[in-house]
Amino acid sequence: MAVNATHREPPEQTAYRGVRRVDYVPQLFNNQPARFYLMWMLLPAVLLLAAISLYPFVWLIYMSLHEVQLAPGKSDLWVGVDNFTRLFSDKNFARGWVTLFKYSALCLAVEITLGVLVAIILNNSRLEKLFITIFLMPMMMAPVVAGFLYMFLYNGTFGWYFWLLRSLGVLDGGTILGNKTWAMAAVVATDVWQWTPLIALITLAGLKRVPQEQLEANMVDGAGPLRNFFSVALPNLYPFLLIAILLRFMDNFRFIDTILIMTGGGPANATKILPTYLFDVSFKFFELGRGAAIAFTLLLLTILLGLFLTKMFEDPARKIKPGGEG
Amino acid sequence: MASREIVRYKSPARSAFSILVILFLIAFFVWTVLPLAIMLISSFKDLLDAFKLPEEGDWGGVGVMFDFEPTGAHYVELFTEKHFGLYMRNSLIASLGSAVVSVFLGSMAAYALSRAEFRGKKDLLFWIISTRMAPVVAVMVPLYVIFRSSGLVGTLPGLILAYTTFNLPFAIWILKGFFDNVPYAIEEAAQCDGANRWQALRMIMPLVAPGVAAFIVLCVLFGWNDFLFASIIGSGGAKTLPVATAELVQPVKIQWGSIMAAGVITTVPMMFLGFLIRRYMVTGLTMGAVRE
Numbered sequence: 005m006a007v008n009a010t011h012r013e014p015p016e017q018t019a020y021r022g023v024r025r026v027d028y029v030p031q032l033f034n035n036q037p038a039r040f041y042l043m044w045m046l047l048p049a050v051l052l053l054a055a056i057s058l059y060p061f062v063w064l065i066y067m068s069l070h071e072v073q074l075a076p077g078k079s080d081l082w083v084g085v086d087n088f089t090r091l092f093s094d095k096n097f098a099r100g101w102v103t104l105f106k107y108s109a110l111c112l113a114v115e116i117t118l119g120v121l122v123a124i125i126l127n128n129s130r131l132e133k134l135f136i137t138i139f140l141m142p143m144m145m146a147p148v149v150a151g152f153l154y155m156f157l158y159n160g161t162f163g164w165y166f167w168l169l170r171s172l173g174v175l176d177g178g179t180i181l182g183n184k185t186w187a188m189a190a191v192v193a194t195d196v197w198q199w200t201p202l203i204a205l206i207t208l209a210g211l212k213r214v215p216q217e218q219l220e221a222n223m224v225d226g227a228g229p230l231r232n233f234f235s236v237a238l239p240n241l242y243p244f245l246l247i248a249i250l251l252r253f254m255d256n257f258r259f260i261d262t263i264l265i266m267t268g269g270g271p272a273n274a275t276k277i278l279p280t281y282l283f284d285v286s287f288k289f290f291e292l293g294r295g296a297a298i299a300f301t302l303l304l305l306t307i308l309l310g311l312f313l314t315k316m317f318e319d320p321a322r323k324i325k326p327g328g329e330g
Numbered sequence: 331m332a333s334r335e336i337v338r339y340k341s342p343a344r345s346a347f348s349i350l351v352i353l354f355l356i357a358f359f360v361w362t363v364l365p366l367a368i369m370l371i372s373s374f375k376d377l378l379d380a381f382k383l384p385e386e387g388d389w390g391g392v393g394v395m396f397d398f399e400p401t402g403a404h405y406v407e408l409f410t411e412k413h414f415g416l417y418m419r420n421s422l423i424a425s426l427g428s429a430v431v432s433v434f435l436g437s438m439a440a441y442a443l444s445r446a447e448f449r450g451k452k453d454l455l456f457w458i459i460s461t462r463m464a465p466v467v468a469v470m471v472p473l474y475v476i477f478r479s480s481g482l483v484g485t486l487p488g489l490i491l492a493y494t495t496f497n498l499p500f501a502i503w504i505l506k507g508f509f510d511n512v513p514y515a516i517e518e519a520a521q522c523d524g525a526n527r528w529q530a531l532r533m534i535m536p537l538v539a540p541g542v543a544a545f546i547v548l549c550v551l552f553g554w555n556d557f558l559f560a561s562i563i564g565s566g567g568a569k570t571l572p573v574a575t576a577e578l579v580q581p582v583k584i585q586w587g588s589i590m591a592a593g594v595i596t597t598v599p600m601m602f603l604g605f606l607i608r609r610y611m612v613t614g615l616t617m618g619a620v621r622e
Contacts, residue, residue, distance in 0.1 A: 032514065032517065032518050032521065033445040033446055033447075033514070034446065034447055038445075038446075038527070039446055039448065041527055042441075042442035042445055042446040043442065043446070045438040045439065045441060045442040046438070046439045046442035046443065046446075048435050048438065048439075049435040049436055049438060049439035049498060049502060050439065050454070052431075052435060052494070052498060053458065053461060053498050053499060053502075056473070056491060056492075056494060056495045056498075057461045057464075057469070057495055057499075059476070060469065060472035060473050060476060061472070063472035063475060063476060064468075064471060064472040067471070067472060067475065072475065074478075118358070121354070122355075122358055125351055125354070125355060126355075131355070135359075136608075137605070137608075138359070138362055138363060139362070140601065140604045140605060140608060140611065141362070141363075141366055141601055141604075142362060142365075142366070143604070143611075143615070144551065144555075144597065144600040144601045144603075144604040145555075145593075145596075145597045145600070145601075146554070146555035146556075146557065146571075146572050146596050146597065146600070147555065147557065148555075148557040148572040148575060148576060148596075149572070149575065149592075149593040149596050149597055152575065152576075152589050152590075152593060153365050153368075153369050153590075153593060154365070156368075156369075156372070156586055156589070156590065157365060157368065161381065161383075162380065162381040162382070162383050162586075164368060164383070164395070167383050167384070167386065170386045170387075171386050171387045171388075171389065173387075197361065197362065197365065201362070202612075202615055205611075205612045206612060206616060206620050209612055209620050209621065210620070244620060247616060247619045247620060248616075251615075251616055251617070251619075254463050257465050258463070258464075258465050258466055259466065259558075260466075260467065260558070261557040261558060261572075264557075264558075265576065279465050279466075279467045279468070282465075282467050282468065282471075283467050283558075286467070286470075286471050286474075287470075287474075287562055292471060292474075292475060295471045296471050296472065298468075299465075299467070299468035299469075299471045299472075300468075302465050302467075302468045303464055303465075303468055306460060306463050306464050306465065306468075307460055309463060310456060310459055310460035310463050311456075313459065313463070313617075313619075314452075314455070314456055314459060316619065
């Protein structure tokens with residue numbers, strides 16, 4: 005087989021930060037037999053993935069148009085778009101979305117603030133290694149375990165955080181998880197505890213990429229550390245923070261384990277974010293048709309987020325290639 | 331930051347600021363570590379000791395936390411009466427099974443996606459990543475119905491397949507990034523020297539092996555920590571550690587000591603694995619978008 009250095013297309017040239025990069029598409033892998041080979045390597049994974057994601061997706065659409073009967077021997081009833089139209093009048097559905105966004109916004113606001121702060125303080129300090137090791141510990145914990153742990157800490161008779169809040173005089177009567185506002189704060193706090201470290205780690209990785217020359221030039225121009233942060237470091241951090249926000253937001257509705265364990269969506273639906281509601285509809289009331297319709301709307305959001313995220317990987321100005329140097 | 335190289339003069343404002351910074355760091359440290367410490371300590375307390383709290387506002391009474399006779403009874407009970415050994419085995423089989431299947435098929439697909447250019451590649455990649463991003467509950471609704479009709483609910487193969495729905499796209503996506511970083515030149519050189527395709531592929535294996543191993547570990551971690559799939563699809567025959575932990579909650583009395591012990595059992599192996607692959611952690615958790 006001839007190894008050929010000519011390209012099918014003129015190579016794409018990108019100048020980024022003064023580095024000239026030539027994207028090289030080797031002929032080696034792009035002739036007919038090589039492609040045939042590679043396609044065979046690709047096929048098993050794609051087929052399996054189709055079987056466990058595309059096929060269920062078709063089922064999901066089918067289910068959303070039917071009233072699903074779980075009892076054996078009964079066939080599903082065709083209801084058309086009824087499951088969807090019913091969502092419009094479903095108060096819990098709308099409230100689920102609002103709560104989801106409220107919950108995510110609160111989590112993200114606190115996590116980003118704390119994470120960036122911690123990262124800036126730790127960057128290049130002696131404590132960096134120690135803290136990075138500590139950061140890993142909450143992240144490795146199963147969300148269920150985190151949920152139970154915090155439930156234990158918030159407990160109204162023997163919880164240490166309950167005792168702390170009472171002793172500080174912030175919490176008047178009642179329990180933490182029994183009060184609407186406090187329950188929301190409590191589930192947010194759990195998420196913050198578990199995932200602020202990830203934001204800090206991402207920010208630390210980003211801070212290492214801030215060009216030193218820019219910082220120095222700025223300082224020569226007389227900028228102080230604060231000014232330096234806002235006008236040099238932060239703009240360089242944006243892509244990293246955006247990635248962090250997208251990923252955390254995605255996980256906020258991907259995983260509902262902690263909320264399910266701690267409050268189950270209560271009290272009075274105060275923490276019932278949409279996926280929790282979906283869980284109730286599908287696996288408590290077993291109204292799988294309606295559940296499928298809700299799931300469908302959630303998947304639309306996923307696709308939207310996915311579009312954003314893949315843009316992040318592609319945009320050459322941001323140049324965060326998966327696994328690249330970005 | 332560059333500011334390190336600039337001479338700083340001590341001023342009251344500056345030393346006040348650095349004290350604030352140190353206080354903040356201490357607070358963050360305590361906030362992160364305290365729950366873990368309480369979990370560990372409580373798992374060794376018997377029921378009465380675990381419920382001891384100082385009076386409200388009695389700050390000196392915090393020492394009560396350490397005033398107990400350590401007992402391993404909860405751990406013994408979990409493994410003898412509550413069959414946690416079995417659940418641990420289930421967790422291990424399900425998560426490891428899914429991880430191996432995902433990374434094996436995923437690395438082949440990732441290599442192909444990294445090397446080949448074809449029409450629709452972008453769409454294929456988008457489908458793959460959006461599969462990974464789909465909310466677990468939303469995926470579970472149709473999967474439950476399908477698995478029910480094919481008798482996969484409550485079996486370990488069913489659980490392995492369920493975990494593969496998020497592990498396989500993860501493996502493909504992240505390993506593609508990994509293979510993208512391996513220069514074509516190695517394979518080209520090998521083929522120039524007369525190697526065939528497989529031999530050329532073998533040449534780059536040593537380069538990617540550590541990453542592949544690390545992502546197997548990460549896939550194990552995702553599966554091990556999963557609760558939703560395990561509680562619905564694994565319910566019955568394939569109970570995993572998180573589900574078994576959740577079942578310790580009984581309406582009459584919640585066995586907090588056992589739950590904390592179960593938490594420790596579930597968490598400690600994963601923390602250990604986490605430290606092992608620490609270098610790949612951020613890459614893995616950000617889908618390869620951020621590298622350290």
